Amino acid sequence: MTEAKIYVDLDGTLTRTELLPAIARRAGLGEEMQRLTDETMAGRVPFDMSFRKRVQMLAAIPVETVHEEILGVPVHEQLLDLLLEHRERVVVVTGNLDVWVEPFFAKYGLVGLSSIAETEDGRVVGVRHVLNKSTALDRYPSAMSIAIGDGANDAALVRRADIGIAWCAVHPAARPLLEVADYAFAREEPLCQFLRQWW
Amino acid sequence: MPVPATVVVNAAGLGSRLGLERPKALLEVAGRPLIAWQLDLLRDVADVRVVLGYQAAEVADVVFAVRPEAMVVLNHDFASTGTAASLMRGAMGVRGRVVSLDCDLIVHPADLRLFIDAPEPVLGIVDVQSEEPVYVRVTEDGDGGLVARDFDRDYLPGDFEWSGLITFDPTSPHLGPRRGHVFELVRSLLPMRAAPIRAREVDYPEEVEPMGQWIDELVTRGYFS
Numbered sequence: 001m002t003e004a005k006i007y008v009d010l011d012g013t014l015t016r017t018e019l020l021p022a023i024a025r026r027a028g029l030g031e032e033m034q035r036l037t038d039e040t041m042a043g044r045v046p047f048d049m050s051f052r053k054r055v056q057m058l059a060a061i062p063v064e065t066v067h068e069e070i071l072g073v074p075v076h077e078q079l080l081d082l083l084l085e086h087r088e089r090v091v092v093v094t095g096n097l098d099v100w101v102e103p104f105f106a107k108y109g110l111v112g113l114s115s116i117a118e119t120e121d122g123r124v125v126g127v128r129h130v131l132n133k134s135t136a137l138d139r140y141p142s143a144m145s146i147a148i149g150d151g152a153n154d155a156a157l158v159r160r161a162d163i164g165i166a167w168c169a170v171h172p173a174a175r176p177l178l179e180v181a182d183y184a185f186a187r188e189e190p191l192c193q194f195l196r197q198w199w
Numbered sequence: 200m201p202v203p204a205t206v207v208v209n210a211a212g213l214g215s216r217l218g219l220e221r222p223k224a225l226l227e228v229a230g231r232p233l234i235a236w237q238l239d240l241l242r243d244v245a246d247v248r249v250v251l252g253y254q255a256a257e258v259a260d261v262v263f264a265v266r267p268e269a270m271v272v273l274n275h276d277f278a279s280t281g282t283a284a285s286l287m288r289g290a291m292g293v294r295g296r297v298v299s300l301d302c303d304l305i306v307h308p309a310d311l312r313l314f315i316d317a318p319e320p321v322l323g324i325v326d327v328q329s330e331e332p333v334y335v336r337v338t339e340d341g342d343g344g345l346v347a348r349d350f351d352r353d354y355l356p357g358d359f360e361w362s363g364l365i366t367f368d369p370t371s372p373h374l375g376p377r378r379g380h381v382f383e384l385v386r387s388l389l390p391m392r393a394a395p396i397r398a399r400e401v402d403y404p405e406e407v408e409p410m411g412q413w414i415d416e417l418v419t420r421g422y423f424s
């Protein structure tokens with residue numbers, strides 16, 4: 001059997017909620033952030049622009065506070081357990097910031113690609129580089145690639161992978177993603193059963 | 200107990216003969232989209248896969264609202280490939296039998312059950328009722344049953360109409376071309392047992408009302424949840 005790698009999105013795919021709105025709620029900025037995040041996931045606002053703006057909104061929040069939030073956020077346990085069976089064949093591909101999500105990667109021993117923050121004195125002051133998710137396939141090549149994502153910004157990765165999966169459990173199916181995906185699931189059990197063919 | 204089959208619902212097409220601006224799967228009949236009625240009848244089937252193409256995201260929203268555990272299979276080439284390609288995409292990885300069911304065919308639940316539990320391949324036939332159907336040539340098997348011998352575009356007395364419903368083995372080496380219609384895909388699996396089914400299909404605007412009456416009748420008899 002060809003050894004497959006799984007390239008999986010973080011916010012709303014591995015985790016049950018989007019992280020930025022969760023962080024924003026702590027800072028009392030929840031409503032505006034949720035609206036902007038929803039618009040972005042649906043593909044109505046470009047990810048790059050929206051992400052920079054959302055990072056600005058959260059810049060005042062200490063990195064440690066963000067870490068607490070990220071390590072406490074509920075995850076899709078069944079999916080995560082399956083991935084951890086072969087963690088060396090998993091790449092987490094997130095548009096989220098390196099300084100924010102690194103503790104998540106470390107906690108589960110997973111390799112991850114993320115956007116890169118600009119920091120000053122331990123605080124995030126901006127975004128140096130927004131990750132183009134489809135480059136994950138070049139940086140971690142595989143004989144067979146399976147990509148799983150839930151937002152419009154996952155479309156390029158999902159399109160290029162041998163098997164592209166739209167994850168519809170948290171949001172309704174993102175239109176641009178459904179245009180390029182091979183499969184769509186809204187529950188962990190059938191998704192995991194499907195992934196077992198290669199896992 | 201027979202192992203229940205995987206059901207592949209083909210809902211990729213345009214439904215162009217209905218002249219709507221949305222896929223046939225979303226056609227409102229008796230107060231619900233057609234695909235919602237179809238999935239309701241399949242609520243006891245463990246492995247249901249819905250193949251989508253035209254306006255896939257809109258249909259997927261309805262599919263997941265009614266049946267969150269469903270697997271949605273996308274066929275973006277639905278306009279250039281036939282129904283066989285959609286079916287085989289949906290059947291990928293299945294090791295047992297597959298029931299192929301078109302989204303626009305509402306089958307009496309008791310008849311559908313026989314196809315889901317069928318230990319052998321079986322093909323669903325109806326009395327001739329459509330305008331340009333594919334005909335099924337049958338013979339009697341001597342036991343009161345029918346055997347499908349061939350498909351034909353030309354009618355001969357005694358022919359039935361091909362319903363689109365079939366239980367078969369998707370790994371069979373005898374399957375035909377995958378770019379055409381389902382009947383072309385499964386033709387070389389014949390001869391095969393043929394079973395008359397009670398069912399209604401909706402292809403043309405004038406068939407929408409009879410479909411509504413058929414669904415109402417099944418609702419009255421308590422077949423829907």
